[in-house]
Amino acid sequence: MKQLLSCVLTLMLWLLLTWSLAPSDIAAGVFFSIVIAVVLSDIYPDNPQAAFEPRRWFWAAVYVPYFFYYMVRANLDVAYRVVHPDMPIRPGIVKVRTTLKGDLGRTALANSITLTPGTLSVDIIDDCLYVHWINVSTLDAEEQTMLIVEKFERILKKIFR
């Protein structure tokens, strides 16, 4: 079942890539989707059925603009610091905690952190994230977690659970 779903996912990706519904293309797509799904079965996501739950897709849809907003803000922030003649930065590496459980969720969180204002994930060890912060505004761990992680964690929890 899991394998079949993987195949279907792969086939969807194939259709996107070729953007053709000609029988020949679909036939080739089915064949190669199966091949690739079989070859990569070991590293495919553990629960492909999750990709077919609409609820997750809903939250993902919510997350996209939310994340985009922060991303644009982050860029403007960086732009400000870079262009400013004095370069107002106060960098450092801080340690924050996440309550997300799955690998994918944590990865998404780390990536989100990297792309959003002033932060960059350096490493992740268990539930600790080490984040390079361009402007360390507080040295308090709770507050740091609050500032960096919380805002994404809420929605990501709903997507990845």
Add this chain to the structure above:
Amino acid sequence: MTIDPIPMVFITVGLLFDLLGCIGLVRLPDVYNRAQAATKCVTLGTCLVLIGVAAQFGVSALGIKALLCMIFVLFTSPVGAHAIVRGAYRSGVKMWGGSVVDAYADVAASEQEKS
């Protein structure tokens, strides 16, 4: 080919972000800060350009490809930056003198000892 105004805006903004990111790459004092600035700006910039292309070509093979490419860049570029910065830290690149805190130092040191 005529480029529509909306894609043009996307692309222009994207390109400017690219440029900003690269300026950051040059100006900022250490590798961690440079990676931050450059990754953020250039990722966004390139994504915007790709969105512009997608918008220009609409729902076609090309447009979809542009979107797929954008998703790919969005997924991978922060990972790349993360990997480099981690590598940099572990290869012993010091942080800028003006840095205020380093919570990672102990972890990295103990990892090094283990290996």
Add this chain to the structure above:
Amino acid sequence: MTNILPLVVALPLGAGFLSPLLGKSRRGESMAALLALGIGFANLAISVALFTTTEPLVYWIGFWNAPVGISMAVDGLTRLLLLTTSLVALAALVFSIAYMRRFTATGLYYSLLMLMVAGMNGVIVTGDLFNLYVFLEVASISSYGLVAFGTEHEELEASFKYLILGSIGSLFILLGIGILYNLTGQLNMALVADSLAGRGANRAMTLAAAFFLMGFGLKAALVPFHAWLPDAHPSAPAPISAMLSGVLIKASGVYALARIVFNVMGPSAAHADVLTALGALSMVVGVFLAVGQWDFKRLLGYHSISQMGYIVLAIGVAAQVMSPRGSGDEALAGLLLFGGLFHLFNHAAFKSLLFLSSGSLEQQAGTRMLKELGGMRRRMPVTAFCCRIGALSIAGVPPFNGFFSKLVIVVALALAGKWLLAALAVFVAMMTLVSFLKVQRTVLEGETPERLAGVREAPYPMQSGMLILATVCLLGGPLVVWLRGWLLDPAAASLLTRAAGYAALFSPRGGP
């Protein structure tokens, strides 16, 4: 008959691809060896079958004609080279069966060997300049790998130097091909010849000629492009040394050079002078360096340079005769080419034989240093017999084949009025003799060192491989008149067709 032509490339190529698949187990390795051996026989059979007709043959791959299609073309020269290659390859393969037992990864070995054969055959049969380059590289890259096969210090070092110099050679060959393409808009050799035939020399063509001379000269190890050879050839396993010295430098060096100079560009006085000078220089420098060697295989390597000098010298003087400035005496040029090509054939036989016997000695006695060997005539009679036949052949002693080719070359040089070159050729023959006298004294004769008291004759497959070539060396001389009739004179004649004749024979207008 045309239909079997692609098989000379396809069969070894297929075997080359299959061998690593087979070579994963001990049994698979022997399967790979058998496969390679079978291909070796098939290869020889095809080369012989091509002699059933004397007509030129053309094969168009995939039914496409030029300029898109790629052709394979067979004339006398091709037949000669193919026969030589497959003969030596067969001997080397037979020899390998026993010789390679001490190596691991023989599946890879047979694969690379087959790829090398495919590349060489491709170079020989192709009618297309770019394909020539591709096949040249296939052969070269597999030979780089084979040189490094032992993966010890010397092997790796030799392979690396060979690789660097070989790449530079390939680079200039490709540049030359690019220039010719730019000039003519063609890659098919007949069409290029056709296009060049009408026009006089120009700067671009001169540059291309220089690049070809340098590139193929490097592949043929002519002085001063020779420095890789004495490192590379001795470092490979013995059967490979035999292939490299025996046929690879000829197929990818002399053959290609002769083909391009005579049939594609048409010999100009300058080409001819340069070829002659390169040949004479190689002949002399190679032999001097060989005389000072105490490593058997290295000595053989330097002799290869020297003997290649003979071949190129003969071809160069033939080109002088045929060049616009020369007398145009076709009989004389034919005699020179006959001598050169006969020496090419003979050198393939005796140098391969010598390398095989050096391998046999090295395997049984554990060393290839002349000073550590001795008295092998009594310990390894068959190997010693073969080694002596090879040594006497290369030294130009009658009644072995080497004598006759050197005789023809010297007489022809004198007839062409090249007194000094004839004297030089004779002098080098003498030096070769001296050097091989040393080999015979230190290896075959003399006291057997105590360490080697228990040395035994090599296994039968190795003996057979050597005996095949020894027979060629023994019979090549007495049978020269017969060989000349069906093998060598047609080959010389195909070089003498000149560019226009070549174009007429092989241009796609004559194709299917």
Add this chain to the structure above:
Amino acid sequence: MTPHSPRGGSGMTIIVKSTTRIVTAFIMLFGTTIVLYGHVTPGGGFAGGVIIAAAFALIVLAFGKTLAGRFVTGTTASVWDSAAATAFLFVGVLGYLGGCFFWNFLRPPQSGRFTLFKLYSAGSILLSNTAIGMKVGMGLLGVFLALSVFRPRREEGEGHE
């Protein structure tokens, strides 16, 4: 070591690992399309093969050889490499049996069922392209694996720890 372990001794951080698990399929699919449509668009066996090899290389990089060994080892790479080469030659030989070496035995008749610029319009070229793709991909992968095995010896005088 499984891909499920959050941070194993081998491979890189879970950020890299998780991302790899997602994008590898995409990369392979993309490589496959490049190979298959090589006769219609630029690309073909060589370019596609490189991309497929890169996908496997990514797996090796992210997970380390212990896990990557499940997908591919130097041996399997070289086996597939040779198999692909044999297949390529086989296409040529099939054409040979049909009359001429590399004759396009699958080439549709001028007015045939197959249309130009579609997947199957090129007859046996598709097959040879596929073979080339696999050959190049597995060949490069073999090279990569062979090179990554290399452990440079320390130069003298560099031994300070």
Add this chain to the structure above:
Amino acid sequence: MIPGFISFGVAVLLASAFLCLFRISRGPTPPDRTVAIDILGTLVVGFCCVLCLATGLDFFMNIAIAWALISFIGTIALAKHLEGRHFDD
């Protein structure tokens, strides 16, 4: 109008690329160079987009994707190398 826009795009990208090249050449540490190389790879994707717009040929998008993924893998490899580990660790 369009050539002008394309030229603008090319100019901006070239300027960015030169900044990256500056960082690549200047260093001072290997990670600095690696970051710059990574960024340069992403810039090339943008470059492909501009070319795609200029010509309307869709294979530039293929190149863009190919470049993006090769660049990513390259970056990962370099990063691993920076850590002082072997590729197959």
Add this chain to the structure above:
Amino acid sequence: MSSGAIPFALSMVVLLIGLYAIIAKANVVKIIIGILITDYAVNLFLVLLGYRHGGRAPIVTKADLDTSGGVSMGFVNTSVDPVPQALILTSIVIGLAVAAMMVALALRLHDKYGTFDITRIRRLKG
């Protein structure tokens, strides 16, 4: 020199840079890089051979077909020459194989000799 020759001259300059590296550098890696540079130079040269000023990529699209299903002459006349590009592709593949071989050998050499200094990799001489 006509202006058309300048690109060719430039490719020759690249070639010379590569050759310089091969001759003058003692480091095996740099020598390999030199070879790669020369390789690029030759590929560049081949590209230039096929270049047609203002020409377009030699890719046949539906628009380029004439009524009989063949390629229109207009396309043939405006596209750049496809043959050199085919050559380059092949030569790149070959170059890649050679490069892989060189790197592999260099690493093995380093393994045996403990150095990348070619002046110290000199067991074979004389």
Add this chain to the structure above:
Amino acid sequence: MNAMTIALAIPLAGGLLAYVLSRKAPTLSAVIAFLGSLLAAVFVAQVWSGEANPQLLAPLASGPGWLARFAILDLKAGSLELVFRATRLGNLGAVGTVFFGIMIALYSMTALQSHPERGRFGAFLLWTLFGAFMVFWADNLLVVLLGWEIVTLMLYLLVNTDPEGSRAAEKSYGILGFTDVGLLLAISFLVASGKTRGFSVSQSTVYVGSPGVAIAYFLFLAAALAKAGAWPLHTWLPPVAKSSPAAVSALLPASLDKLLGIYLLARVSLDLFVLAPWMHTVLMIIGAVTILSAVLMAMVQHNLKRLFGFHAVSQVGYMVLGIGTGSAVGVLGGLFHMVNHALYKSGLFLVAGSVERHAGTAELDELGGLRRALPWTFGVALITAFSISGVPPLNGFASKWLVYQGALAVGGFLGPLLFTVAVFGSALTLASFVKVLHSVFWGPERQPAAGSAKPEPLGMLLPMLLIATLCIVLGVWAGPSIGVWIAPALEELGYGLESPLYGLDLERGLWNPLFAVVLLAGGVVLGLLLYSVGGTRRARTVDPFMGGERFGARPPFYSGTHFYVTIQKLPFLGGLLKDGEAGAFDPYRWAGLLGGVVVGALRALHSGLLNLYVSWALLGLAVLVLALVL
């Protein structure tokens, strides 16, 4: 088939058979060699007699005198054709060849009985005969070259029996091979000069005019002199003589090589080329230098076979001198001396073989008193030694006598000088052989070191006795012998002899040889009388005594070689001899040293530095571009 082709085929096929059997049945190989030579002799005799009897020479192919014609290789200016022609000079060589072949084959059957290489020896002997026949009968220069090189190769293979032999073999092949390829060059030059009729010997006559032709002639000359062992290309001969089995030395350096070398010298100088006068002078000087230098070297030798080797060189001088005169007497003397020398020198080597077999050594200092153990050998040694020393009435005297006359006939300043050198050489030869006879056969008897200690078997004795007998026959009946063997060849070369008799040219000669014989014989008889009358045998013998100690059981021994220590102490000559022994005048050694310098320099260039190699290649390219553009 005719006699000549059969005579050529027998040794070729027999050799093949013997070679195949050499490992499994060496005795059979030796027998095959003997029977093969015997059989060949039958057909050689037919050819010889057929030369007189035209019926037998009925040509198979076209043209008078052509026996067979088979073109192997068309070389534009002519072909390498199997064309054979029986000439009187060639027949003389062929008869000599087959004679010595039989003798040595017979001798070696017993002499080499325990030798590991005896099977191969048989094969190589037959092939040597084959090569020699080719040289003597071929009418194609390239076929001559083929046979010539085959003989060289066989010498090399025959000498290669032990470590020392392989060094000597290498040296011999080094020098002979050098002149062999020179021969090839000479032939090429000659034919390319257009002055010959293809490669034909008989149909060409070349006037030495241009320097090119002169070079060609001197290359021919070098080949002939090296093969025969004349100065300065003789240095291969003494080591070969010393380190190879006596049978080999007797076969090749002593007899066949002389026949071949002098045959070629005569054929080239008297038939093919028409020499300029100065070339005759050069030849004669070479002859004189050869006589003197080699005999001086011979005097200081301590090894029997090496000493014989130097004599084999010295005697060649007479032949070269004789032929160099260009006069009928001189040429007759040279050719006759060739035959005589082949006889007595092979006889001497067989003696040496016998001695070595008995005593296990050929070192003069370790030999002595063998006259009792080997009486027959002693007898043969006495005859051959006197023969080589030119003592009448043996054959050596007869031919030397003719050479003296030829030298005197040159006249002017040179004639008497050459004559003096020749006579002086002969005297020194005698002196040298007195030393040999003393050291080996006279004096107190010494125990054999490692030999068989048995007298020589019949198989060895028979050829020795036959040869010794011939030495006497050809000396005593020199006139008739010349009439049968030499005069026809001389006539063929264009020298008419009015009375081809012994003691010819009596009017112009200085002495009547008969008178000389009587005088010398009288002297010997007188000496013997004095010896027996003087009563020296009755001298009292006491044991040597020194400081109360007696010497060991061995009686005191005065080595024959000690007499000649004086020569080594002479101020100038001694130094020269010392240098000579060290190889100071050996072109082989000098070439080796010179070559070593070049090789060293070239090897130093190949320093293993890759950058250097690449720069050669690029520099080469630059030169190529320049060469092509300019």
